[in-house]
Amino acid sequence: MSLPVRKAAQATWVLAVLVLLGSIGMWLYQNPIQDAETAQRLGGRYLELAVTPVILGCVGLCLALGAAGSALDARVRRSRQGLTQRLSLSPLAVVDADVAFAVREMLVELQGVLRGYISRPEPDMIAFVDVLLDGAVRVGASDVHMHPLETGTRLAFRVHGVLEEVMMMPREHHSRLINRLKVLGKVVLFRSDRPQDGHFSFGTPEGPADIRLSLLPTNHGESVALRIARSTVRLPELPRLGFAPETLTAYQRLLDAPQGIIFVAGATGAGKTTTLYASLGYIKKTRGDLTRIATIEDPVEYDVPLFSQTQVNAEQGFTFAQGLRSVLRQDPNVIMVGEIRDAETARTAIQAGLSGHLLLTTVHASSSAGVFNRLIEMGVEPFLLASASVAAISQRLVRALCPHCRMAASPEIDELARLEAVGLPTTGPFYVPVGCERCGGSGYLGRAALYEVLKVTPAIRECVNTKSPTSRAHDIAVSEGMVPLLAAGLAKVNAGTTTLREVLRVVG
Structure with a gap:
């Protein structure tokens, strides 16, 4: 409705001006001005004779309608901004x-x-x-x-x-x-x-x-x-992402590495971009403003002034691999590649990791240990991959329980059996959703992240070099201190953050 009101207001303002100008024009037509003295005399007569109550009434009515229309339009336009005074949330915000x-x-x-x-x-x-x-x-x-x-x-x-x-x-x-x-x-x-x-x-x-x-x-x-x-977003901080304290400390140490590659694995929508941006923010904060960070993305979804961001354009032949080669000539300290999709990008990333750059990227793999065989399947040489890799992270997002209505309860027997099968404790406590007004009756409010961080040690490098099964690399990583996703999820369950059923659904 604002647009018709605005047009009506504009029309009445124009009509008022036209009535006024028309009366002046008609008077001047009937009484031509020849000199300054005549103009002064005719001006006085115009004010005495031409400005009749009818003209004044017309002009006044038009002005009143215009003012009323403008006021109504302003009110409607203000109502259009119903959410502008509310909190503006970042798309990278941690969804607590x-x-x-x-x-x-x-x-x-x-x-x-x-x-x-x-x-x-x-x-x-x-x-x-x-x-x-x-x-x-x-x-x-x-x-x-x-x-x-x-x-x-x-x-x-x-x-x-x-x-x-x-x-x-x-x-x-x-x-x-x-x-x-x-x-x-x-x-x-x-x-x-x-x-x-x-x-x-x-x-x-x-x-x-x-x-x-x-x-x-x-x-x-x-x-x-x-x-x-x-155009601009607020970067989340690593401690707010949901890492367990010991996992966060281990990951921050890995981000301090001078060179190599850190892989982030997870399904679409699992929060990989949020983790990458938070990691780059941590690096910038700890290493100083002079640290050059370059990103190659498809597309650049968030403008971050702290980074030099490049968007690939496959239709024009500008791929991740070509972008990475060009970025390397810009002498960055840290590089983020949005995704490794093909062998060419993977090989170029490996070369960057071996030549004095720290590179962060994502790979579609089902687990942190599965990253390496996924890249080997792409055609990456195992010994180069083993030499360049610093760590692999896997993450999932689970629905978080509403803290206002969650209730302690025992899970199903088959759910407990799955914990026993992998040697995890079944003592609890456990919680289930109930539903209330604050969560809209669903019992869930927000989401929580689960992380496992696999550090590439000599034993893991040997697994990569020999193309060992993913399960062997996973078992070695656990024996060396890695907290697997299911164990990280169980910790969230016992803390009342989510349910065992939700963790089993997401982690599998």
């Missing part, structure tokens, strides 16, 4: 109970604001989209999903890896919503029979956010996915 509760509160408030817009007779879709995107940035969402269904359009945010429903929008507004996004993304308005991609910048109080638009035709209309890249 406080953060999860803040996200929940903000989503509830945002839903109310959006319903207020969409329930009006003629919804202002420009304002609706602005509020939706502002809310997404505020809660730290990485993606916005708009999925058309037979009954309406489901709007949802992906917040810290979890899809959160915002609202179900009436179906009759879907086409207007899509058209507004197409205008922003500068894609073809009339095409709805093929996928389209675009991008645009969206201003926020914290700075601009770059938004990538993806449109996909479906049987109920075009589906939309928006990927949000924040």
